[in-house]
Amino acid sequence: xxxxxxxxxxxxxxxxxxxALAGCLGWRxxxxxxxxxxxxxxxDALVLPGGFSYGDYLRCGAIAGSAPLLGAxxxxxxxxGPVLGICNGFQVLxxxxxxxxxxxxxxxxxxxxxxxxxxxxxxxxxWLHHFAPGDALTLPIAHGExxxxxxxxxxxxxxxxxQIALRYLDNPNGSVGHIxxxxxxxxNILGLMPHPERACDQAxxxxxxxxxxxxLERWTxxx
Amino acid sequence: xPRFHATVRVGLRxxxxxxxxxxxxxxxxxxxxxxxxxxxxxxxxxIRLEAPDAATARQQLEALSAQLLANPVMETWSLELHNREV
Numbered sequence: 033x034x035x036x037x038x039x040x041x042x043x044x045x046x047x048x049x050x051x052a053l054a055g056c057l058g059w060r061x062x063x064x065x066x067x068x069x070x071x072x073x074x075x076d077a078l079v080l081p082g083g084f085s086y087g088d089y090l091r092c093g094a095i096a097g098s099a100p101l102l103g104a105x106x107x108x109x110x111x112x113g114p115v116l117g118i119c120n121g122f123q124v125l126x127x128x129x130x131x132x133x134x135x136x137x138x139x140x141x142x143x144x145x146x147x148x149x150x151x152x153x154x155x156x157x158x159w160l161h162h163f164a165p166g167d168a169l170t171l172p173i174a175h176g177e178x179x180x181x182x183x184x185x186x187x188x189x190x191x192x193x194x195q196i197a198l199r200y201l202d203n204p205n206g207s208v209g210h211i212x213x214x215x216x217x218x219x220n221i222l223g224l225m226p227h228p229e230r231a232c233d234q235a236x237x238x239x240x241x242x243x244x245x246x247x248l249e250r251w252t253x254x255x
Numbered sequence: 256x257p258r259f260h261a262t263v264r265v266g267l268r269x270x271x272x273x274x275x276x277x278x279x280x281x282x283x284x285x286x287x288x289x290x291x292x293x294x295x296x297x298x299x300x301x302i303r304l305e306a307p308d309a310a311t312a313r314q315q316l317e318a319l320s321a322q323l324l325a326n327p328v329m330e331t332w333s334l335e336l337h338n339r340e341v
Contacts, residue, residue, distance in 0.1 A: 091326055098323060127326065134328040136267070141274045181271060181329050206272065 033059040033249060036075045038105070040066045040096045043083030043120055045229065052229035053079070056242055069100040077114040077158070077248055078105055080121030082174075082227060092135060092177045093120060097127030106130060114158040114248060115221045119175055122213070122223030131214055131223045132190065133182035139206025143176040147237065148226055149201040150212055156194045156219040158251035159244050169240040171226035173204060173212075178225040180207035180214070193217050198224055256305040259312040260337040265325045266297030300324055312336060 035053055039046045046063060054061045062072060066085075071078075085096035096102070102124070109115045109130060117125040125131040138144060147170050152163040163169075182190065187209060190196050198213035205225075213224030228241030267273050273295050280294040302319075306312035316334050325332035 090324070091330075094323065094326065126328070132328075134326055136271065136329055137274055139272060139274055141278055179272075183270070183328075206274075 033057070033252070034062070034073075034076045035059050035248075036062050036064045036071060036078045038066065038078065038080045038101055038121070039063045040083070040085035040099065040124075042087050043081050043085040043096070045082035045118065045120075045227070048227075049079050049081045049118070049229045052232040052241070052245065056232040057245060064101055064104075066096065066099045066101045069103055071104050071108060075108070075113070076252060077116065078108055080105070080115070080117040080124050081229075082119030082121060085120055085124060088120075088177075091123075091127065093123030093125075093127040096120075096124040097129075102128045109216070109221050112218065112220050114251070116159060117221070117223035118227055118229065119173075119178070119225055122225055123177070125221060125223045130221055131216055132186055132195070133180055133211075133214060135177050135225070136179045136181050137177050138175070138179050138204070143174070144178070144204045145174040146172070146204070148173040148204060148212075150198050150226060151201055153196045153199045154194045154215070157197055157215045157222040157247075158220065159222050159247045160197055161254075162247050162250050163243075168201070169198075169244065170231070170238055171228055171241055171244075172230045172237070173226050175205070175225055178207070179205045180209075180211040180225075182208060190214060195219075197222055198226070256307065257339050258303060258305050259309065259339055261302045261304070261312070261316050262335045262337070263300045263302065263316065263320050263324050263332055264297060264335070265300065265320075265330050265332045266295060268329055268331055271329045309336060309339065 152167040199210040231238040231241030276295040
């Protein structure tokens, strides 16, 4: 796999994602600078990492959502390229209009940092197609603004188009419908609040994240 | 080019829970301000810009508000265009 990882100022998980993809999965990783409006070559997938892009100024992900690199991400996604947004990367994708809904302050106001039990709600994405609906995963979460918000008609659309990818088993942040991750209608863009890159090695508390990330390999073989 | 001063106010949609506002409201009531019914927290963004006239300034600021300053999924915004500066 040849994967691009976006680098935004303040997004501190880009190196973690690089370590997980290159060190644990053995993939080729290229870091993509936020000011670049084009991709260096044809890549297999793009990852927007977690952190606090542009200091979370204005709204989480708002400024990164209009960065030059996002134009290239949108073009890549429009051609069917797989795009994964993790935590702040999920926020960036919603701000860029590539995923529906938005993320707001956790209902309990606390920054929540813990291992989180999740349930696969849809197989409709390259990262989840190899699971069965209802499969349970445990992935770390670490966010203050992870409460997923969408209005009732939007929620119905998500359900109708099988776009709810992951749900929390015990909702940590007040997200509507216990939603932890959503995909676009086509399924090639996935955003999720949990951090799969932090669960890729038994030494750091589990490998469910590796199982999720590896989905891309099988999906690429199939397509 | 004439210069203008504007304030864009951004707040969560009424249907969106504002846990920070609720926490501040609870603190206000605890301090004895029992008449306070609710508090919602937003932000005020102060902008100075150059434009040939007020209508053009308004048009630019409306476009900016919709594009960047507010996210219509969960926020609303309002624009106040103040005096033309000399």
